[in-house]
Amino acid sequence: MTIYDISEKAGVSIATVSRVLNGSRKVSEKTRRKVLDIIDRYGYTPNAFARGLGLNTMKTIGIMCADSSDLYLAKGIYYVEEKLRENGYDSILCCTGYELEARAAAMNLLITKKVDGIIMVGSNFIYEKDSDNQYIANAAAQLPVMLLNGELNAANVYSVVSDDYTSMYDATLQMMQSGIKDIVYFYNSTSYSGMRKLAGYRAAMLTQTDSTEGLEQFYRGSHEDIHAMTRYLKDLQETGLQFHGIIAADDTLALAAVKYAREMNYRIPEDFSILGYNNSMLVNCCEPELTSIDNKLETLCQHLITILLGLLEGKEMPNRTVFPGEIIKRGTTR
Amino acid sequence: MTIYDISEKAGVSIATVSRVLNGSRKVSEKTRRKVLDIIDRYGYTPNAFARGLGLNTMKTIGIMCADSSDLYLAKGIYYVEEKLRENGYDSILCCTGYELEARAAAMNLLITKKVDGIIMVGSNFIYEKDSDNQYIANAAAQLPVMLLNGELNAANVYSVVSDDYTSMYDATLQMMQSGIKDIVYFYNSTSYSGMRKLAGYRAAMLTQTDSTEGLEQFYRGSHEDIHAMTRYLKDLQETGLQFHGIIAADDTLALAAVKYAREMNYRIPEDFSILGYNNSMLVNCCEPELTSIDNKLETLCQHLITILLGLLEGKEMPNRTVFPGEIIKRGTTR
Numbered sequence: 001m002t003i004y005d006i007s008e009k010a011g012v013s014i015a016t017v018s019r020v021l022n023g024s025r026k027v028s029e030k031t032r033r034k035v036l037d038i039i040d041r042y043g044y045t046p047n048a049f050a051r052g053l054g055l056n057t058m059k060t061i062g063i064m065c066a067d068s069s070d071l072y073l074a075k076g077i078y079y080v081e082e083k084l085r086e087n088g089y090d091s092i093l094c095c096t097g098y099e100l101e102a103r104a105a106a107m108n109l110l111i112t113k114k115v116d117g118i119i120m121v122g123s124n125f126i127y128e129k130d131s132d133n134q135y136i137a138n139a140a141a142q143l144p145v146m147l148l149n150g151e152l153n154a155a156n157v158y159s160v161v162s163d164d165y166t167s168m169y170d171a172t173l174q175m176m177q178s179g180i181k182d183i184v185y186f187y188n189s190t191s192y193s194g195m196r197k198l199a200g201y202r203a204a205m206l207t208q209t210d211s212t213e214g215l216e217q218f219y220r221g222s223h224e225d226i227h228a229m230t231r232y233l234k235d236l237q238e239t240g241l242q243f244h245g246i247i248a249a250d251d252t253l254a255l256a257a258v259k260y261a262r263e264m265n266y267r268i269p270e271d272f273s274i275l276g277y278n279n280s281m282l283v284n285c286c287e288p289e290l291t292s293i294d295n296k297l298e299t300l301c302q303h304l305i306t307i308l309l310g311l312l313e314g315k316e317m318p319n320r321t322v323f324p325g326e327i328i329k330r331g332t333t334r
Numbered sequence: 335m336t337i338y339d340i341s342e343k344a345g346v347s348i349a350t351v352s353r354v355l356n357g358s359r360k361v362s363e364k365t366r367r368k369v370l371d372i373i374d375r376y377g378y379t380p381n382a383f384a385r386g387l388g389l390n391t392m393k394t395i396g397i398m399c400a401d402s403s404d405l406y407l408a409k410g411i412y413y414v415e416e417k418l419r420e421n422g423y424d425s426i427l428c429c430t431g432y433e434l435e436a437r438a439a440a441m442n443l444l445i446t447k448k449v450d451g452i453i454m455v456g457s458n459f460i461y462e463k464d465s466d467n468q469y470i471a472n473a474a475a476q477l478p479v480m481l482l483n484g485e486l487n488a489a490n491v492y493s494v495v496s497d498d499y500t501s502m503y504d505a506t507l508q509m510m511q512s513g514i515k516d517i518v519y520f521y522n523s524t525s526y527s528g529m530r531k532l533a534g535y536r537a538a539m540l541t542q543t544d545s546t547e548g549l550e551q552f553y554r555g556s557h558e559d560i561h562a563m564t565r566y567l568k569d570l571q572e573t574g575l576q577f578h579g580i581i582a583a584d585d586t587l588a589l590a591a592v593k594y595a596r597e598m599n600y601r602i603p604e605d606f607s608i609l610g611y612n613n614s615m616l617v618n619c620c621e622p623e624l625t626s627i628d629n630k631l632e633t634l635c636q637h638l639i640t641i642l643l644g645l646l647e648g649k650e651m652p653n654r655t656v657f658p659g660e661i662i663k664r665g666t667t668r
Contacts, residue, residue, distance in 0.1 A: 058446075060443065068411045068412050069408045069409050069411070074408045075403045077402045077429065078401060078402050078403035081429045090428070090443045091428065092427065092443070092447065093402075093426065093427040093428070094426060095415045095425075095427070097416070097419070102419065105424070106424070109394065109424045109426070112392075113426065113447050224615045226615065227618060252615070259618075262621065281558040281586070284560040284561060284593075285560065285589050285619040285620060286621075287593075
């Protein structure tokens with residue numbers, strides 16, 4: 001169904017169809033109804049076809065992220081913007097925070113600004129309750145929605161994710177094979193990606209132990225306050241829990257683990273092993289340097305943009321793309 | 335001069351003036367000319383007055399930054415977005431990179447999106463050549479432009495800056511008073527703020543030495559590659575230069591200095607002193623923790639938003655606001 005077909009079936013000009021699609025007020029209510037009825041009946045993806053005709057496109061992509069001061073999200077935004085620019089697209093970004101209401105509002109704002117597609121950076125946009133994800137499905141009825149490291153089953157929603165489950169599974173198994181059985185899992189996010197990582201850790205642990213009870217430790221404080229994270233680990237140790245390894249859900253938590261181990265006068269990695277996640281610039285900040293999982297963020301972003309540009313050209317594209325991560329071995333593991 | 339006055343003087347309706355201001359095509363060229371002539375003759379700040387009438391505002395602010403993956407800029411964006419949201423404003427952000435052309439394009443994109451004002455985060459937007467700053471002055475003819483930690487003399491451009499010169503002057507003097515005279519200044523930006531910091535260091539040094547020749551070291555590599563920065567310092571030492579202190583223009587460079595000192599087996603701070611800038615989350619990442627200058631970014635952002643909101647309400651606001659920084663003493667200085 002192209003804009004030509006709609007024009008023919010509705011018995012109006014292409015310009016009129018275009019006006020209806022653009023929400024112009026210069027169209028009578030009767031004509032508007034007629035055009036929208038045809039579109040309802042036969043289905044139509046405005047952006048893809050309008051683009052093909054050079055209509056209704058500003059060559060601008062909307063980007064959403066929860067918090068640009070999060071190292072990982074900031075890097076994601078950076079790659080996505082860079083690759084859009086290389087392809088002649090502008091981008092506008094909304095930082096939404098973590099409240100559903102603000103997110104739905106930001107989504108609407110971007111649609112008002114006539115973006116050609118929306119990229120949601122970070123898996124924290126997907127809620128557990130399906131009804132909370134309706135704002136994404138609604139937007140996807142109007143334009144393609146790309147999820148970077150998140151997944152949602154809905155039409156016109158496309159996911160590009162890192163295989164966090166397998167990365168964490170493999171890393172945990174490796175640490176166990178180096179002789180450490182009492183590994184704490186230290187995390188601070190229950191996002192989609194966060195839960196996948198936790199599941200990977202748990203599955204690996206259960207190959208050799210009966211339970212991970214007490215070892216899964218959820219930290220609720222500020223995602224930047226390394227002192228608070230270190231204190232959390234000291235308090236944990238003082239409850240009498242024995243542990244000689246920490247697998248952290250991100251590099252900041254892992255840095256706090258390094259600080260903790262130093263304060264306890266453990267030798268790293270001889271007495272104590274630590275693994276981080278994201279392979280961010282933080283891995284070089286501590287002594288010894290941090291073993292961390294590289295989740296190939298730049299590759300993910302590159303593919304996400306390729307898929308989005310394909311969609312905008314009206315091509316069929318895969319709605320789920322998964323990349324493996326890689327453990328980058330440094331000084332904090334044996 | 336209000337929209338009422340213009341309407342009266344031009345002999346057209348307020349709606350027509352509003353259409354001209356909005357660039358609507360429903361106005362004849364003759365009428366458009368007449369309205370614009372009146373505006374030219376008497377001066378007019380479209381946004382402030384249009385806002386007062388509830389016309390022509392989307393309650394949306396445009397934000398520009400060079401690179402959201404820069405820790406300091408990312409934090410600035412975060413605070414600015416948060417405070418706008420608290421005040422009922424949406425925001426859209428463009429990450430522009432460092433090329434003038436892309437910046438001018440981003441500026442135009444934001445104006446097309448009918449934002450009420452523009453916030454430029456980071457002093458790197460101001461070029462040395464005046465003609466390169468014309469894109470900012472041009473934008474300011476249409477809406478208020480706020481510079482976070484940058485300065486430009488132009489109408490309708492407002493600066494909120496940290497007193498980087500004095501902060502660096504005081505910090506350098508303090509390090510000299512602790513007994514270190516051979517202090518390297520390690521920097522990687524020649525932005526407005528970067529040059530102010532350098533000038534502060536230089537002025538303090540010259541109170542007790544004749545020259546800073548050889549001590550001012552400009553690093554050109556990636557702003558994230560701590561290994562490359564550390565190598566740079568080792569190479570410097572191998573040229574035979576003596577130095578027992580490093581003042582760094584940001585915390586990442588300072589972390590590299592800590593790494594360098596550890597590799598040289600210097601005791602910190604007994605044999606070697608290091609000072610960073612920005613008081614970012616990185617200060618807690620190394621051992622000992624980093625003395626750093628807090629340039630009060632959150633305070634700056636808070637005031638910038640207060641000034642912008644005042645302008646949008648048609649109030650007179652100061653066009654230059656300067657806040658002092660503060661040295662936060664930790665383990666890397668005596």
